[in-house]
Amino acid sequence: MGIMSFLRNRAGIIIVGAIGLAIVAFLVSDAVTMGKPFWSGDANVVGTISGEPINIVDFSAKVEQNTANFKQQMGQSALNAQMTAYVVENTWTQSISEILLNKEVQRLGLAVSKTELNDMITGKNPHPQVVQSFGNPQTGQIDRTQLSSFLSNIQTQDAASAVSQQWTAFLVSLKQERLSQKYYNLVKSSVYVTSLEAREDYVQRNKLANFNYIYLDYSTIADNKVVITDADYEEYYKQNIARFKNEQENRTFEYVAFDANPSKSDSAEVKANADRIAAELRGTKNDSLFIGINSDTKAPIAYVKKGQIDPALDTAVFSASVGTVIGPVLSNGFYKMAKVIDVRTGPDSVKASHILINPATEGGTDKARAKADSILNVIRKGTSFAVMAAQFGTDASKDKAGDLGTFGRGAMIPAFEEAVFNGKTGDMRTVTTQFGVHVIRIDKQIGSSKVVKVAIVDKALGSSNKTQQEAYTKATTFLSRVNSAKEFDAEAKKEGLAKLVAENVVAAQASIPGLESPRELVRWAYKADEGDVSDQVFTIDNKFVIGKLIDIREKGTLPLEKVKTAIEPAVRKHVKAEMLKEKFSGAFDAGAKTIAQVGLKLGKVPMPVQNIVFANPIIPGLSQENKVIGTVFGLQPGKMSKPIEGESGVYVVSLNGFSNPPALTNVFKQKEQIQQTLIQRSQGEAFNALREKADIKDNRASFF
Helix, strand or coil: CHHHHHHHHHHHHHHHHHHHHHHCCCCCCCCCCCCCCHHHCCCCEEEEECCEEEEHHHHHHHHHHHHHHHHHHHCCCCCCHHHHHHHHHHHHHHHHHHHHHHHHHHHHCCCCCHHHHHHHHHCCCCCHHHHHHHECCCCCCECHHHHHHHHHHHHCCCCCCHHHHHHHHHHHHHHHHHHHHHHHHHHHHCCCCCHHHHHHHHHHHHCEEEEEEEEEEHHHCCHHHCCCCHHHHHHHHHHCHHHHEECCCEEEEEEEEEECCCCHHHHHHHHHHHHHHHHHHHHCCCHHHHHHHHCCCCCCCEEEECCCCCHHHHHHHCCCCCCCEEEEEEECCEEEEEEEEEEEEECCEEEEEEEEECHHHHCCHHHHHHHHHHHHHHHHCCCCHHHHHHHHCCCHHHHHCCEEEEEECCCCCHHHHHHHHCCCCCCEEEEEECCEEEEEEEEEEECCEEEEEEEEEEEECCCCHHHHHHHHHHHHHHHHCCCCHHHHHHHHHHHCCCCEEEEEECCCCCCECCECCCHHHHHHHCCCCCCCECCCCEEECCEEEEEEEEEEECCEECCHHHHHHHHHHHHHHHHHHHHHHHHHHHHHHCCCCCHHHHHHHHCCCCEEEEEECCCCCECCCCCECHHHHHHHCCCCCCCECCCEECCCEEEEEEEEEEECCCCCCCHHHHHHHHHHHHHHHHHHHHHHHHHHHCCEEECHHHCC
């Protein structure tokens, strides 16, 4: 029982957690979704990383495990589309990281020996996961006896058993983490800062420049006075070609949506039904059954503190007497009503311990109850609760003497919560829940406040079949009239429909502006050709949607025609810069040799700037001007620059001089500071380098 309990309750967390630790340095905040169109991949392969396929079955298992962990962390029983997409994305990134890391450690010949792995389990300084799993809650130290017993029992298990397989997976995760540590130690060891680099960094942060500048603002030239030629576009495109690298394929589409939101008659009908239910709620004798039959959400009946239920009901509920029904009131798209069942004063939080008996392994609930009663009797006769928890418990709390910690109302399921909040400190009893039979001990009750036992019934304000059908008919009629992008635009204009745009949508994207669950529409977009109109009406949220694909951007460097519209403002600014440079050239040609003379020619007064450092290239009152400040620090005192194309205008600067900082007295400390910054970045940069070199094909969109 102890072996199964350890592995069952920790396998998911240990495996995912340990692998997560091993590759956490690899993980980056940006989504990693690169590759060719998803439909080009194998039907059973969710993606390939440098030629290594990821089978959909294996990937789905990881997604399922990570989903379970995420639900536990978030305290939710279900995930919405965005949360699900987040889990899938993280699982994908985890898979990429793991594969790339494995390839690197194999290439470098890194390994973890059997002796080294054994030392992580039974050595003087065992792995933290081992300490956590086999530690003594009182001392915080590893319980060697418990660990030895566990390892002995593992030896008796069949290699094909679930227990052995889970233990093997745990060992693999420890090995993976150690390999990761070795690899990143190599990466960190490669980071070195020279004394010259340290002194240069010190100077860049402390050397002060004083200069004068004349500035001609781009806004002095009206946009309609600027003529942009194809050559201008071509020049800007070539000079900035690195900016147009598309890391992953994306698509842009327009769509029209026909809302099927509830009509006035729908609202009136739901309200009338809610009024009827409220009247019946007042007289029902079985509140739980009534909720099960009539409520859309089916929230359990429980004691609550003020502020724990919907604000539309909260104040009225805590002012009402037992038997009162409040509502229906409309809140967040639901008509809600509440019945006050009981009012009392109770603790705010409870510290409790339990021993969970699993009916599935005991031959049924009755046998589990009998065993729980026996355990309770033994404890009441003087046996330690902690000893019995360690021996008979079947969840993770068994390793902590059954301790569940301190928790407030709403943290536990209702039956368990009522037992610990309605008893008194020191009480012990058994309670049956959907998780099994619990032997409970109330260790401490904290605080005191008014609580209300309340039954809540809600009815969603939904659309009737008639409303849904009317919206669907409008959508299908629209679709029947359009066979091309031109007809789509014309019909939308004729009908007065707003065309919404989803820009640069990637294949695995989970939401777009205006639509929360657009996966079917996105999948269509990745199968369509540019200019196609969808051949079906998509039902998304409470809308009927028809799409039109307007742009496809492949992975790689985008051609000029794909970015021409986007770069037009920048090209216009560049053309203005050339026009303003000509004004400066005119002043130079007229004999201006100093910045003061240039100012006279242009009707501008040179502006003085003091104490500017290279590491903070901001001109006070204007903007960050990297080119301008870079030019200043490259000038000789008394020299004037050529015209500089800046962010907000064209500049000419004249350097007055520099104020040099005191000599660097502690080069070692400066080197150490820079090195620590580089080391922190090195792990992420290492992953970026591996990712850029890897051939990554992402087929997730055909599965998720």
